[in-house]
Amino acid sequence: MKKPFISNEALEKIAAQYTTPFYLYDEKGIRETARKVMQAFAWNKGFKEFFAVKATPTPKLLQILKEEGCGADCSSYTELLMSDACGFKESEIMFSSNVTPAEDYQLARKLNVTINLDDITHIDFLEKVADIPTTISCRFNPGGKFAIANNIMDNPGDAKYGMTRAQMTEAYKILMKKGVRHFGMHAFLASNTVTNEYYPELARQLFQVAVELKKETGASIEFINLSGGVGIPYKPEQTSNDILAIGEGVRKVYEEVLVPAGMGNVAIYTEMGRFMTGPYGALVTKAIHEKHTYKEYIGVDACAANLMRPAMYGSYHHITVMGKEDLPCDHKYDITGGLCENNDKFAIDRMLPKIAMGDLLFIHDAGAHGFAMGYNYNGKLHSSELLLKEDGSVEMIRRAENPSDYFATFDFTGLFK
């Protein structure tokens, strides 16, 4: 069973002080996960996890992860600015972007972060708008389908990212001529995998290509970036990934493929987002309306603009009705927000205990790709973000948007003073 990381009593107190809806993060869970990741890859001397900033771009959380030894993986200008402001410097930042604007590359070079090129044409582009650094990474896309034991996990051949196998060789050769001396490789082949086999299988494919690339080009390959894609069990019946088993799986492949090729010094990098913070963030919302028509509806004060995954992907997010954890789930509800969009539903036909107006709903596993994907449709405002600290106290780490924030981009008109 999925349990909230906070008691009903403690959450009631927080809700009395901060208006719902809000995001609540569990510092303890985030720190423990970061430590486990470090432990899982401790066998690799240069290991670093670059937290995918896009998953949860909240400065306080980035700082916590930095304290635990993580770097930052950025994909845009503002993510670079945020990571820099949070204290990540140079090689602590990985810039894994695609369709990259000139200004973004210019800032990446100014901050001297590690650039991961999405495409071979970006070599000329980067040289034209900035310059070519001496360390660079190239993103690989093997095409076809990515499968583990006949189970197709994703479809890289349809993905816009990365270079073909032939382009990887060509890119390394061109970059060597342009003065690059330290190379990296990167690939992201499947998303939200809930199996301990994903990283080891990805590692095997990448390591083999790395060995070939070294033979073909003589390039010094110094890091291999397994990127993100390690998932979390959104559904109660799923089992969590075991990061220690995953680290051990990657180690075996490393010993098998890289070490015999004289590449036992290669650093392993990861760019996990979801795995690091996903389970340790929840959207807390209050039941404000009930409606009995052709179905039973509970209307809450959050909407898809606060958490769009159910509306956008049909994703399952577990919901706990706080204080009613032990009551039977004998009512079938659609849990809806107030957007003028019928897909604004956090749950459809969900069996839950009888919900009363004012009940707090704890929407689980919203700690990654949750707040971050929020938007302002229907003039809805972003909520606050709160941190449940290890000592049980609560700190606001982002205030809620107010109407002036919403109108701020019209400040030149004088309309909304």
Ligand SMILES: *Cc1c(COP(=O)(O)O)cnc(C)c1O
């Ligand atoms: C989104 C993304 C990640 C993080 O993905 P998760 O599924 O959150 O682990 C890492 N690297 C890149 C390049 C990404 O685009």
